Structure formats: C-alpha cells, structure tokens
Amino acid sequence: MLCEEVTALLPGMVDGDVDVDPEAMRHVETCLRCQAELARYRRLLRTLALLRTRYAEPTPGLLGETLAALTDAAEEGARRTLLSGRRLAYAGAIGGTAVAAGATAALLIARSRRRSLRLAG
Amino acid sequence: MDEAELISAAKAGDRRAFDELVRRTFVDTFTLARRLTGNEEDARDVVQDAYLRAWRGIGKFRGEAQFSTWMYRITANAAATNVRRRRRQQADPFFDDLEPADPRADLQPAAQAESAEALERIAAALDELPPKLRSVVVLKDVYDLSHEAIADELGITVAAAKVRLHRGRRKLRDVLYDEGAEAHAV
Numbered sequence: 001m002l003c004e005e006v007t008a009l010l011p012g013m014v015d016g017d018v019d020v021d022p023e024a025m026r027h028v029e030t031c032l033r034c035q036a037e038l039a040r041y042r043r044l045l046r047t048l049a050l051l052r053t054r055y056a057e058p059t060p061g062l063l064g065e066t067l068a069a070l071t072d073a074a075e076e077g078a079r080r081t082l083l084s085g086r087r088l089a090y091a092g093a094i095g096g097t098a099v100a101a102g103a104t105a106a107l108l109i110a111r112s113r114r115r116s117l118r119l120a121g
Numbered sequence: 122m123d124e125a126e127l128i129s130a131a132k133a134g135d136r137r138a139f140d141e142l143v144r145r146t147f148v149d150t151f152t153l154a155r156r157l158t159g160n161e162e163d164a165r166d167v168v169q170d171a172y173l174r175a176w177r178g179i180g181k182f183r184g185e186a187q188f189s190t191w192m193y194r195i196t197a198n199a200a201a202t203n204v205r206r207r208r209r210q211q212a213d214p215f216f217d218d219l220e221p222a223d224p225r226a227d228l229q230p231a232a233q234a235e236s237a238e239a240l241e242r243i244a245a246a247l248d249e250l251p252p253k254l255r256s257v258v259v260l261k262d263v264y265d266l267s268h269e270a271i272a273d274e275l276g277i278t279v280a281a282a283k284v285r286l287h288r289g290r291r292k293l294r295d296v297l298y299d300e301g302a303e304a305h306a307v
Contacts, residue, residue, distance in 0.1 A: 048293075049245065054244070
C-alpha cells in the first residue's frame with residue numbers, strides 16, 4: 001500500500017472508528033511518515049477533547065432573555081390549552097343542542113304521522 | 122434539590138425547577154451552541170430555541186442520560202435547524218463545496234498542542250470549518266456523542282456522519298499542522 005492510500009484512512013483509524021484494513025495497519029507499523037501522520041491525528045483528537053471544558057462566556061443578559069422567552073412560551077401554552085378547552089366546551093354545547101333539536105324534530109314528525117293515520121282511519 | 126428531583130418537578134410542570142436546570146446547564150449549552158454555529162449571534166438563537174424545545178419536550182425525557190447530555194442532543198438539533206434556515210436565507214453557500222477561508226496564515230504549528238494557545242487555534246480552526254463538518258467533529262470529538270446520536274439529531278445516516286467526521290478531521294489536520302515542515306522532520 002502507498003502512503004497516500006493509507007493517509008486517506010488515518011482520520012478513521014485514529015480512534016478505531018472504522019474497521020482497520022490489516023494491510024494499512026502493517027504499512028503504518030513500518031512507515032515512519034505514516035506513524036507521524038497518525039500521531040498528528042492523535043494530537044488533534046486529544047486537543048479537541050480538551051475543548052470540552054473550555055467554556056465560552058455567554059453574552060451578558062442572555063440567560064435572563066432565555067428565561068423570559070420560556071415564561072412567554074409557557075404562558076402561550078397555557079393560553080392555548082385554555083382556548084382549546086373552551087373550544088371543546090363550545091363544540092360540546094353545540095353538538096348537544098343539535099342532538100336535542102334532532103330528537104325534538106323526530107318526535108314532532110312521529111306525532112304528526114300518527115295524527116294523520118288516525119284521521120285517515 | 123438534586124438534578125433528578127428538579128427533572129421530576131419540571132416534568133410535573135414546575136417552571137421554577139426547569140429554570141434551575143437552565144441555570145445549571147446554561148454555560149455548557151451556550152458553549153456547545155457557540156462551537157456548533159461558529160458565531161455568537163447564531164449561538165444566542167440556538168440556545169434559546171434549544172431550551173424552548175427542552176421545556177416543551179421535558180415530559181419525554183426518560184432520565185436515562187444526564188440532563189446536560191439530553192441538552193447536547195437538543196442543541197445539536199436546534200443548531201442543524203439554524204444552519205438550514207441560514208442556508209435558505211443566504212445565497213452564500215455554507216456547505217461542503219465551499220472551502221473554508223484558510224486561517225493558516227494565523228496558525229503556526231504548536232509545539233505544545235495542549236497549551237492554551239493551541240486550544241485557541243483549534244477553536245478558531247473549528248469555526249472556519251463548513252457547518253456540516255464542524256457539527257459532527259464538535260459532537261463526536263469534543264462532546265463524545267455516539268455516531269448514532271449524531272446522525273439522529275442531524276437527520277443524516279450514520280455512514281454520512283462518519284464521512285463528515287473524517288473529512289472534518291482531515292481539514293483540521295491540514296490547517297493546524299504544517300505538513301511540509303513536520304513530514305520532512307520525521
């Protein structure tokens with residue numbers, strides 16, 4: 001294997017992220033150039049991991065703004081819940097009224113039919 | 122109150138408990154947002170969006186991971202949304218085909234990679250990576266999220282996450298370590 005081919009595999013080989021091609025591994029074992037290249041990637045990963053505890057300073061006031069945005073969102077959510085509750089109540093009332101009206105109409109029609117039959121008889 | 126108690130209270134709708142969780146994780150979440158977006162302005166939007174999503178989704182948090190780890194995933198997702206929005210808004214292509222501005226002029230090889238100066242250089246080099254590559258490198262190599270979690274939050278396949286990671290590492294290596302000087306020295 002050529003150094004160029006192995007070099008392309010090193011970003012994945014450095015932390016065992018990919019199944020290492022045994023031929024590439026053998027090459028690295030005997031090639032100082034590729035060993036040095038692998039060492040650079042190891043150094044890169046070590047340094048990147050150190051960034052984990054290097055904190056960025058949040059913009060002043062951002063925490064307060066975030067908490068305020070959460071309050072707004074919570075209130076908006078509560079309003080929506082209330083509205084949808086009311087909508088359900090309205091829908092229930094309308095539905096109930098419609099059912100009652102239907103039943104009344106059916107009753108009236110039935111009565112009117114009975115009266116017509118009696119008169120005919 | 123410890124974290125588990127705060128989470129439990131927040132799940133029951135206690136806003137003050139959730140606010141306390143926000144306070145405890147804020148710097149960490151902001152730092153991740155800053156690293157993912159590469160600039161402060163977008164980081165501000167991402168961090169607010171992330172906490173709003175967390176508040177709305179706290180009921181689904183099962184507590185298997187730490188709250189901060191859960192926030193990492195939400196922040197990654199919010200940052201990905203931010204990048205997509207930016208991409209739509211700007212004609213300026215954000216993505217892979219765009220070579221990042223080469224900060225090599227400012228970045229000389231560091232003798233001590235772990236020095237504060239080296240950390241500054243690597244942070245600057247990360248900021249210069251295209252967002253697609255930067256997200257994966259930050260989430261994997263800085264925050265140690267699994268490929269599966271990264272793929273999940275960024276809406277890509279595990280294979281794509283790995284390809285982006287390797288490309289990102291290669292770009293960082295090219296920027297940070299002067300091949301000419303070091304390769305001949307070996």
